[in-house]
Amino acid sequence: MKKRHQLILLPLLFSLTTAAQQYTKLVEPRIGTAHSRWFFFTPGAAPFGMAKPGPSTNGSEGNAQGWEAVGYDYRHTSIEGFANFHEFQIGGVVFAPSTGELKTTPGKLDDVAGGYRSDFDRRDEQAYAGYYSVLLKKYGIRAELTATPRVAFHRYTFPESRQANILFDIGNKQGESGEVKGARVEIMSDGRIEGYVVTRPVYVSKYQPGAEVAMFFSAVADKRPLAVGSFNGRDLHKGTRSAKGKGAGVYLTFSTKAGEKITIKAGLSYTSIENARKNLQAEAHGLTFDQALKQSQASWNEALGRIAVKGGKQADQVKFYTALYHALLGRGLASDVNGAYPRNDGSTGQIPLAANGKPLHNHYNTDAIWGGFWNLTQLWTLAYPEYYSDFIKSQLLVYKDSGWLADGIANSRYVSGVGTNFVGLVMASAYCNGIRDFDTDLAWQAAYKNEVDGKNRPRGAGKLDVARFVKKGYVGHIDKSDDFAESWQFSASHTLEYAYSAYAMAEWARLLGKATEEKQFNRLAAGWKELFDDKLKLVRPKYDNGKFIDNFNPSEVWRGFQEGNAWQYTFYVPQDPQGLITRIGRNAFNKRLDSIFAASQQNAFGGGKTLDAFSGLQAPYNHGNQPNLHISWLFNYSGRPSLTQKWVRAICDEFYGSDGIHGYGYGQDEDQGQLGAWYVLAAMGLFDVQGMTNAHGTMGISTPLFKEVQIKLNKKYHSGEAFKINCENFGEGQRYISQIIANGRKLEQPFVPVSDILRGGTLQLRLSAEPRDQF
Numbered sequence: 001m002k003k004r005h006q007l008i009l010l011p012l013l014f015s016l017t018t019a020a021q022q023y024t025k026l027v028e029p030r031i032g033t034a035h036s037r038w039f040f041f042t043p044g045a046a047p048f049g050m051a052k053p054g055p056s057t058n059g060s061e062g063n064a065q066g067w068e069a070v071g072y073d074y075r076h077t078s079i080e081g082f083a084n085f086h087e088f089q090i091g092g093v094v095f096a097p098s099t100g101e102l103k104t105t106p107g108k109l110d111d112v113a114g115g116y117r118s119d120f121d122r123r124d125e126q127a128y129a130g131y132y133s134v135l136l137k138k139y140g141i142r143a144e145l146t147a148t149p150r151v152a153f154h155r156y157t158f159p160e161s162r163q164a165n166i167l168f169d170i171g172n173k174q175g176e177s178g179e180v181k182g183a184r185v186e187i188m189s190d191g192r193i194e195g196y197v198v199t200r201p202v203y204v205s206k207y208q209p210g211a212e213v214a215m216f217f218s219a220v221a222d223k224r225p226l227a228v229g230s231f232n233g234r235d236l237h238k239g240t241r242s243a244k245g246k247g248a249g250v251y252l253t254f255s256t257k258a259g260e261k262i263t264i265k266a267g268l269s270y271t272s273i274e275n276a277r278k279n280l281q282a283e284a285h286g287l288t289f290d291q292a293l294k295q296s297q298a299s300w301n302e303a304l305g306r307i308a309v310k311g312g313k314q315a316d317q318v319k320f321y322t323a324l325y326h327a328l329l330g331r332g333l334a335s336d337v338n339g340a341y342p343r344n345d346g347s348t349g350q351i352p353l354a355a356n357g358k359p360l361h362n363h364y365n366t367d368a369i370w371g372g373f374w375n376l377t378q379l380w381t382l383a384y385p386e387y388y389s390d391f392i393k394s395q396l397l398v399y400k401d402s403g404w405l406a407d408g409i410a411n412s413r414y415v416s417g418v419g420t421n422f423v424g425l426v427m428a429s430a431y432c433n434g435i436r437d438f439d440t441d442l443a444w445q446a447a448y449k450n451e452v453d454g455k456n457r458p459r460g461a462g463k464l465d466v467a468r469f470v471k472k473g474y475v476g477h478i479d480k481s482d483d484f485a486e487s488w489q490f491s492a493s494h495t496l497e498y499a500y501s502a503y504a505m506a507e508w509a510r511l512l513g514k515a516t517e518e519k520q521f522n523r524l525a526a527g528w529k530e531l532f533d534d535k536l537k538l539v540r541p542k543y544d545n546g547k548f549i550d551n552f553n554p555s556e557v558w559r560g561f562q563e564g565n566a567w568q569y570t571f572y573v574p575q576d577p578q579g580l581i582t583r584i585g586r587n588a589f590n591k592r593l594d595s596i597f598a599a600s601q602q603n604a605f606g607g608g609k610t611l612d613a614f615s616g617l618q619a620p621y622n623h624g625n626q627p628n629l630h631i632s633w634l635f636n637y638s639g640r641p642s643l644t645q646k647w648v649r650a651i652c653d654e655f656y657g658s659d660g661i662h663g664y665g666y667g668q669d670e671d672q673g674q675l676g677a678w679y680v681l682a683a684m685g686l687f688d689v690q691g692m693t694n695a696h697g698t699m700g701i702s703t704p705l706f707k708e709v710q711i712k713l714n715k716k717y718h719s720g721e722a723f724k725i726n727c728e729n730f731g732e733g734q735r736y737i738s739q740i741i742a743n744g745r746k747l748e749q750p751f752v753p754v755s756d757i758l759r760g761g762t763l764q765l766r767l768s769a770e771p772r773d774q775f
Contacts, residue, residue, distance in 0.1 A: 023304035024297050026321035027129040032663015032670065033074040035611040038175030039330055040670060041072040042086045043132040044145030044152065046296050047303045048364070048387060050333035051147040051268050052086040053154065055079045055134060059091065059174045060106050066202025069613065069667065071175050074660030079134065080106035080117035082145060083174050084152040084266055085215050087332060088367040088672065089201035089410035091175030093217050095264060096167045097156040099139045104167065104231040104249060112138060116167060129304065129325050130296035146293040149333055150279040154264040155289045158256040166221070166264065170195050171232070171248030177201050181212055185250050186242035187228050193219045193250060194273050207414040207460035211346065214411070218276040219266035225252035263289050270411050271348045275336040282337040303328050306383040307680065311707025311730060315658055320683050320705070323676035327379055330672030331391070334411060335363035342411040344402040351397070361393040367672045368408035368417035369426055371626025373691030375677035377426055381433045381692055382757065385717035388430055392438045395423050399446040404461035414460020418562060419486025420494065421462035424450040425501040428508035429692045433754060435717055444512065451505055451521070459484060465491070469498045473523070474530035476544030477560055492531055492541040492560040493627070496572040499527035503575035504693035511695050528573050537584045539570045557617045564627040567596070567620040574630055574689045577637040590640050593631065596620040597647045604665065605655040611667030623655045624668030629678055630689045636700040637689070641750040642771030645736050648682050648702045684709045685725060685765070688754070698751035703735055703767060713760055720760020727765050734767035740775050748775050
């Protein structure tokens with residue numbers, strides 16, 4: 001393990017001495033790439049970009065359930081090609097260079113000679129935010145990747161060869177994108193290579209049966225080929241210029257000198273080839289690879305530099321900026337430069353244009369926002385409010401087009417993921433924190449419907465059991481049904497989730513002066529009490545008749561609880577932590593929670609070293625999944641803030657690693673920036689258990705990993721310039737807080753008002769080697 005750590009970090013730390021403020025060089029995208037998801041490793045991408053070029057080691061291997069770990073795996077030693085689309089349920093359009101005899105299928109991991117894939121060595125690989133480079137040993141080709149938001153750049157440096165090839169493998173399934181329904185690719189008379197692929201991803205088929213996902217591209221090469229051809233799988237057609245159907249692809253063949261570079265620029269789109277051309281023209285006309293890379297570096301440095309840290313360990317700075325990078329990488333653009341976007345029904349919609357002819361906002365793809373309120377949306381509120389605003393406007397497009405909010409979308413198609421829906425809470429949180437430049441009337445209408453309406457609700461909108469929750473104040477448990485699992489199987493976890501989002505709606509209603517709705521949602525927010533078993537001091541599923549379920553096993557997963565168990569979900573009362581502490585008893589609460597972390601530490605706060613996204617589901621605590629991400633911060637409410645400081649630091653040090661195997665736990669699901677964003681918040685020492693849903697909220701305080709932190713604020717949404725955190729007596733042994741001063745005012749509790757942060761100012765922390773619970 002130590003060798004792997006050094007393999008990634010030593011070249012990186014060397015560069016810090018010459019580029020201290022180049023935040024991109026503090027990003028190591030290969031961290032945690034063993035058993036990672038399709039969208040996880042795309043180092044060529046720009047922040048929140050559509051174009052996400054990256055290498056695949058097993059992208060074509062298949063993905064039966066739709067979410068398995070495929071794409072790039074740190075343990076693999078060969079690369080099959082470079083895909084340009086990488087999102088949840090979306091993947092495809094592969095480019096692959098080669099020399100010599102043409103092979104038109106990628107081949108298998110254990111058979112490099114059997115396809116166009118090539119072996120490679122880690123020492124010949126370089127990756128940081130916005131750039132990727134690797135030497136393909138089989139061919140002696142250096143491949144480099146970068147991108148603008150909607151255009152992928154590939155640069156291949158060839159050896160001397162009379163047959164240097166570039167393949168455009170379009171009609172094969174990639175990553176999470178599912179089976180190919182149709183594809184076409186053509187070499188046009190002017191030399192452009194254009195085409196599309198249409199797929200049926202598993203989760204799209206599950207949540208919106210019959211729907212499809214389409215990807216379009218228009219590419220140009222900076223050198224004319226000597227020969228061209230097409231293929232379908234292994235069937236090669238020399239001299240032809242087009243192919244269609246499964247396995248469709250074309251190739252270009254060149255004669256190259258040693259060290260000759262050929263660059264491919266590919267405009268991408270989810271709406272049409274024409275718009276792919278427009279994206280290419282608008283973003284990359286006349287732009288060289290090096291210019292695009294310089295532009296990408298500037299974008300990444302600006303985005304990453306909004307949070308500047310100083311002091312602490314260099315390894316922690318690398319973990320910090322890599323985590324922040326992942327938070328800014330996923331959930332990428334789905335609309336074109338002209339505002340065209342894919343609608344839920346498969347047609348093309350149009351985002352309104354401003355006076356300058358540019359769209360008023362963008363549209364984005366996104367995995368479900370389940371758990372995102374304990375990481376992403378807090379980070380967006382503090383440092384990226386303009387993206388948060390766009391995200392909400394994007395979700396409202398889906399609502400206007402389909403009549404429902406969609407927790408997860410792939411080209412606006414429903415991909416709920418877990419069958420819940422927290423988009424209403426996300427909108428409420430934004431409004432509560434001053435992000436209000438969206439259609440708030442429409443947003444309230446959409447969110448209200450999302451929280452209470454179960455009539456004719458499509459599966460893709462999630463919350464199929466919400467009507468039962470509204471009627472009784474909890475979801476009655478069902479032990480067996482032939483219906484969709486999310487409509488009956490997760491009664492307790494759904495009750496807790498719906499109660500929490502009801503609280504957010506109540507806070508929003510209070511700000512809007514909607515007294516009736518505020519009262520309605522406050523009643524529903526107390527739903528957790530309906531399932532609290534005072535004898536066991538645990539949340540326990542309950543039947544419709546009011547009786548708790550029999551044969552109750554608090555460690556059992558999937559009976560009443562989604563991806564977790566009663567030990568974990570009992571703490572899922574973020575809207576009323578004091579109420580939960582009182583119900584359990586303060587001393588008993590602290591003893592239980594402390595013992596849970598002590599036991600969980602033996603398994604690195606997750607599933608141990610088992611490389612699996614679901615490892616740890618039966619454990620009392622599992623940091624590798626969403627339902628638990630807030631509970632280390634609950635000691636701030638129970639009078640033991642020193643234990644929050646202890647366990648948050650331990651999770652940062654031990655769950656989060658810095659090599660290819662140990663990154664975000666061991667092979668656990670980073671979920672498009674969620675675990676990364678949590679680390680960023682924790683490393684700064686700020687976190688809100690309530691997910692910033694309180695109209696007058698606070699952020700809990702813990703010990704930062706760095707001596708100084710500065711968050712650059714956005715004057716359009718915030719009244720201040722920056723919020724700074726300074727640590728006095730900072731050092732390795734000084735892990736506890738002994739004094740808190742916010743803007744010159746001494747605080748007696750480990751909380752700082754969100755309004756104080758957004759107004760700018762300074763949080764001064766005095767650190768100590770000894771735990772202290774009184775300030």
